[in-house]
Amino acid sequence: MVSIGTISLNDKYIQSFVEKDELTALQDFVESAHKKIHEGTGAGADYLGWLNWPSTMDDAEVSRIEETALKLSKDVDVLIVIGIGGSYLGAKAVQDLLSPAFGRTGLEVVYAGQHISGRYLEELLAYIEGKKVAVNVISKSGTTTEPAIAFRKLKAWMYEAYGEQEAASRIIVTTDESAGALRKTADEAGYVSFVIPGDIGGRYSVLTPVGLLPLAAAGVDIRQLLSGAKQAEADLISTNLEENAAYAYAAYRQVLNARGYSTEVMASFEPAMAGMNEWWKQLFGESEGKQGKGIFPASVIYSTDLHSLGQYLQNGRRMLFETMVSFTEDQQQSQIPFDEEDGDGLNYLVDKTLHEVNQQALNATAMAHHDGGVPILQLEIPKLDAHHTGYLLYFFMKACAMSAYLSGVNPFDQPGVEQYKQNMFQLLGKPGYEK
Numbered sequence: 001m002v003s004i005g006t007i008s009l010n011d012k013y014i015q016s017f018v019e020k021d022e023l024t025a026l027q028d029f030v031e032s033a034h035k036k037i038h039e040g041t042g043a044g045a046d047y048l049g050w051l052n053w054p055s056t057m058d059d060a061e062v063s064r065i066e067e068t069a070l071k072l073s074k075d076v077d078v079l080i081v082i083g084i085g086g087s088y089l090g091a092k093a094v095q096d097l098l099s100p101a102f103g104r105t106g107l108e109v110v111y112a113g114q115h116i117s118g119r120y121l122e123e124l125l126a127y128i129e130g131k132k133v134a135v136n137v138i139s140k141s142g143t144t145t146e147p148a149i150a151f152r153k154l155k156a157w158m159y160e161a162y163g164e165q166e167a168a169s170r171i172i173v174t175t176d177e178s179a180g181a182l183r184k185t186a187d188e189a190g191y192v193s194f195v196i197p198g199d200i201g202g203r204y205s206v207l208t209p210v211g212l213l214p215l216a217a218a219g220v221d222i223r224q225l226l227s228g229a230k231q232a233e234a235d236l237i238s239t240n241l242e243e244n245a246a247y248a249y250a251a252y253r254q255v256l257n258a259r260g261y262s263t264e265v266m267a268s269f270e271p272a273m274a275g276m277n278e279w280w281k282q283l284f285g286e287s288e289g290k291q292g293k294g295i296f297p298a299s300v301i302y303s304t305d306l307h308s309l310g311q312y313l314q315n316g317r318r319m320l321f322e323t324m325v326s327f328t329e330d331q332q333q334s335q336i337p338f339d340e341e342d343g344d345g346l347n348y349l350v351d352k353t354l355h356e357v358n359q360q361a362l363n364a365t366a367m368a369h370h371d372g373g374v375p376i377l378q379l380e381i382p383k384l385d386a387h388h389t390g391y392l393l394y395f396f397m398k399a400c401a402m403s404a405y406l407s408g409v410n411p412f413d414q415p416g417v418e419q420y421k422q423n424m425f426q427l428l429g430k431p432g433y434e435k
């Protein structure tokens with residue numbers, strides 16, 4: 001068990017696959033990667049702004065975000081967040097994790113521009129008919145095609161519905177301080193705007209206005225989110241693999257990868273984690289998948305997926321390892337009721353809560369998959385709330401930077417994403433892309 005601070009890494013089901021000295025053999029590499037992260041001596045060092053962000057973010061900017069969200073909650077029925085990749089996955093992940101499964105605590109926040117589905121956009125336009133709407137368009141580069149298309153359509157709808165002046169007052173832009181088409185548009189039209197710091201890449205930007213404004217609007221306590229991340233920033237500083245769970249997680253991943261376990265399955269027994277899995281996939285997939293290297297990030301939600309992918313996990317090709325994320329505290333205390341007739345035979349569970357049953361499902365699955373040849377890392381988080389979510393986000397970002405440096409790649413670029421774009425522009429006949 002590696003634990004200092006809030007998240008513990010339980011390595012019980014890893015020990016039969018990895019010798020302790022395999023991990024300690026990485027200690028020198030961890031020291032050197034730590035230097036790259038903290039001294040900015042590695043590839044991509046211009047994108048380390050996320051590292052000290054939680055402890056240095058301007059408080060006045062947090063207040064401005066809260067005030068903007070408050071104003072939105074009074075003035076509008078629906079906030080449409082337009083963005084793709086790092087410009088939407090983080091907000092969506094945290095919103096899904098912290099909002100109630102049914103109903104909501106804050107404003108209705110929906111997403112657009114995360115794909116090019118005409119069906120989705122037309123249905124969205126039909127859905128907002130007659131509603132009071134605002135848009136937060138988010139793009140670091142300010143030039144990404146998917147959000148640009150969605151913004152053009154929604155802007156046209158808003159100008160039609162509200163007239164130019166009022167539509168402009170309902171548009172909020174989050175983009176680079178000075179570069180990109182979106183910044184130019186925002187400045188010219190006088191839209192309210194927020195800045196994505198130049199030294200923070202999209203997939204590391206969830207704790208900047210990129211994630212914070214949609215989340216504040218959705219009713220998430222963003223100060224708690226930031227306080228958790230700040231705690232993680234202070235905790236995850238040691239290079240000792242016995243102490244720093246984020247670094248130990250990163251090091252185990254690399255040891256497993258070297259042994260041929262090239263797919264990591266992120267598993268949670270909490271369905272609200274589904275969005276977080278998607279955020280995590282972009283973070284690790286784009287950070288590590290380059291130069292023919294990288295662990296393929298996949299995900300499951302249990303016990304749902306034990307009834308679909310569970311068979312593969314238990315008996316399929318043995319190139320997988322699993323990372324199970326769980327929340328320790330039983331926050332609902334949801335009891336299973338006694339039934340006189342006991343036709344379903346469940347009376348043996350009446351003194352247990354659903355949390356306890358779910359926890360035993362996790363233990364049973366970990367045992368079974370371990371015995372079936374799947375190494376399992378377990379990340380244990382005390383509680384599911386905004387503070388611990390902020391901690392978890394930072395934990396993964398720090399682990400990702402370490403893991404990518406350990407594997408010898410730049411954690412902060414994504415050169416391969418361009419190729420499909422070039423092809424698409426050529427196929428669509430974009431001027432300048434004819435060849």
Ligand SMILES: O=P(O)(O)OC[C@H]1O[C@H](O)[C@H](O)[C@@H](O)[C@@H]1O
Pocket residue numbers: 084085086087138139140141142143144147202203286414417
């Ligand atoms: O925020 P944007 O500049 O619009 O970028 C949105 C996303 O698309 C790009 O293609 C990158 O691969 C992602 O890393 C990025 O998060």
